[in-house]
Amino acid sequence: MDSVRDPELPGLLLRTERDDLIPLLRALPDEDFTIRTCCPGWTVRHVVAHCATALNRVVEQRYEKGVFTPEANERDIADVAELSHQQVVDALERGMTDAGPVIAEAVHGKLDAVALGEWVHAGDLREALGEPAAYEGAGLPYxxxxxxxxxxxxxxxxxxxxxxxxxxxxxxxxxxxxxxxxxxxxxxxxxxxxxxxxxxxxxxxxxxxxxxxxxxx
CATH class of the missing domain: 3.30.1050 (Nonspecific Lipid-transfer Protein; Chain A)
Structure with missing residues (x-):
C-alpha cells in the first residue's frame, strides 16, 4: 500500500467515520454515556468530549505546543462538562466535518495523527457499546x-x-x-x-x- 502522504486523506477518514459514528451516538440513551471504555478512567462521555474538543482545537487552530498532553485533555473535557451529551455530540460532528482542510494544510502533516487517533477512539466507543467490528467499518482502508x-x-x-x-x-x-x-x-x-x-x-x-x-x- 502506498505510504506517500495524501493531504486529503485525514479529512476523508474523519468524514467517513462521522457518517458511521454520529448516528450511533445520537441514538444512545443518556445512561450509556456513563459506560466505561478501554481508555483508563474515561467513560463514553469522556471519549466523545475529548474527540470533540481536540478536533475543534484543530478547526480553530488552537493547538499550541503541549495542547494534546494528558493534562490538557482532562482540562478540555472539564471545559465542556456543562454541555448536554447531545451538545457534545454536536461539537464532535462539527469537528469531524471541518477539521480536514486544516489538517491537510498543516506543515509536514504534523496533524495527521489527530485524524487517525480520533478514528481509533471511535473504535473505542463502538467496543464499549458492544458494537461489532469496533475497529473496522468503512473508514478502515483510509x-x-x-x-x-x-x-x-x-x-x-x-x-x-x-x-x-x-x-x-x-x-x-x-x-x-x-x-x-x-x-x-x-x-x-x-x-x-x-x-x-x-x-x-x-x-x-x-x-x-x-x-x-x-x-x-
Missing part, C-alpha cells in the same frame, strides 16, 4: 493508508504486515531490508499500534515485540 504514511514519516519500527483479505502487504515504518513481520487481521493490527486490548485475537508477529509497534495510546 485508516490503513494513513497509518502507513504516518509511520513512514515518523520512521517507526519497520514492519511488513500481511493482512487477511488484502492482496498487497502494508509496509509500515522506516525503510529496512529486514522488517519485522505481522500476519493477521487488519483490525488486530490497529489494536496493536494503538495499544488496545488484544483478548480474543490471533496473529503472528516476528522480529518485534507488541510494545515496539505502538504508535500512540
Amino acid at each position: 485508516a490503513l493508508r494513513l497509518l502507513a504514511s504516518l509511520t513512514r514519516a515518523r520512521r517507526t519500527q519497520p514492519l511488513l504486515a500481511r493482512l487477511e483479505g488484502h492482496d498487497a502487504p502494508l509496509v509500515l515504518g522506516a525503510d529496512s531490508p529486514e522488517p519485522a513481520t505481522y500476519t493477521g487481521a487488519a483490525t488486530t493490527l490497529i489494536r496493536l499500534i494503538a495499544g488496545r486490548p488484544l483478548t480474543g485475537t490471533r496473529y503472528e508477529l516476528t522480529g518485534a515485540t507488541e510494545a515496539d509497534l505502538i504508535v500512540f495510546t
Whole structure:
C-alpha cells in the first residue's frame, strides 16, 4: 500500500467515520454515556468530549505546543462538562466535518495523527457499546493508508504486515531490508499500534515485540 502522504486523506477518514459514528451516538440513551471504555478512567462521555474538543482545537487552530498532553485533555473535557451529551455530540460532528482542510494544510502533516487517533477512539466507543467490528467499518482502508504514511514519516519500527483479505502487504515504518513481520487481521493490527486490548485475537508477529509497534495510546 502506498505510504506517500495524501493531504486529503485525514479529512476523508474523519468524514467517513462521522457518517458511521454520529448516528450511533445520537441514538444512545443518556445512561450509556456513563459506560466505561478501554481508555483508563474515561467513560463514553469522556471519549466523545475529548474527540470533540481536540478536533475543534484543530478547526480553530488552537493547538499550541503541549495542547494534546494528558493534562490538557482532562482540562478540555472539564471545559465542556456543562454541555448536554447531545451538545457534545454536536461539537464532535462539527469537528469531524471541518477539521480536514486544516489538517491537510498543516506543515509536514504534523496533524495527521489527530485524524487517525480520533478514528481509533471511535473504535473505542463502538467496543464499549458492544458494537461489532469496533475497529473496522468503512473508514478502515483510509485508516490503513494513513497509518502507513504516518509511520513512514515518523520512521517507526519497520514492519511488513500481511493482512487477511488484502492482496498487497502494508509496509509500515522506516525503510529496512529486514522488517519485522505481522500476519493477521487488519483490525488486530490497529489494536496493536494503538495499544488496545488484544483478548480474543490471533496473529503472528516476528522480529518485534507488541510494545515496539505502538504508535500512540
